[in-house]
């Protein structure tokens with residue numbers, strides 16, 4: 001029976017993933033995210049609903065536009081699949097409740113920005129305003145005992161001090177990295193957007209757990225540089241994907257890490 005639920009949640013994730021693709025494609029181009037409906041960027045023909053089914057259509061069309069046969073970016077099915085997996089893993093960890101909705105929102109924001117970062121090496125800090133406010137409201141509901149404790153996930157909630165220090169440390173640490181790399185290496189070692197993403201992660205994972213995120217993201221960054229970015233001679237490594245993966249990892253072992261303090 002539980003697999004049936006997982007399946008439904010996965011499908012739900014695929015549908016959202018399909019919408020996230022629209023965001024990833026349109027936010028950097030400053031286009032409306034509602035109109036017009038999806039169309040092929042090359043031949044401009046609008047994509048029919050039956051060619052827009054997450055994952056399935058990509059496979060049936062063998063990754064090409066039905067009309068002009070232009071290759072469709074792998075990013076589309078990858079985002080859909082990862083969103084499906086993300087929804088299932090959060091559901092597996094905390095079940096279906098207000099907390100899972102909040103964390104799905106938070107990690108979806110990070111997922112969308114990770115792909116925007118990969119595609120454009122640019123970030124849109126505005127996207128983080130709403131999740132920041134929602135997380136603060138969510139945390140206050142618990143803090144001021146407005147809702148029953150079992151209605152939200154007590155284990156993953158932080159007190160305001162942890163959250164605010166996490167936010168400041170998250171932002172300041174990457175600000176320092178950026179400042180020092182500008183001074184020492186005379187080049188931009190850290191994007192401005194990364195600073196806010198890191199502060200945002202600090203807000204919902206708190207201090208000192210934000211440091212585990214830095215460790216994981218740092219290792220992933222170095223590995224990806226050595227395996228890929230060094231070969232294509234690109235010194236600008238998108239860092240948001242690694243911060244996001246780091247925060248997801250820390251979130252999953254949150255209770256264990258927090259127990260250490």
Ligand SMILES: [Zn+2]
Pocket residue numbers: 040041042043044045065066067068069070
């Ligand atoms: Zn086309």
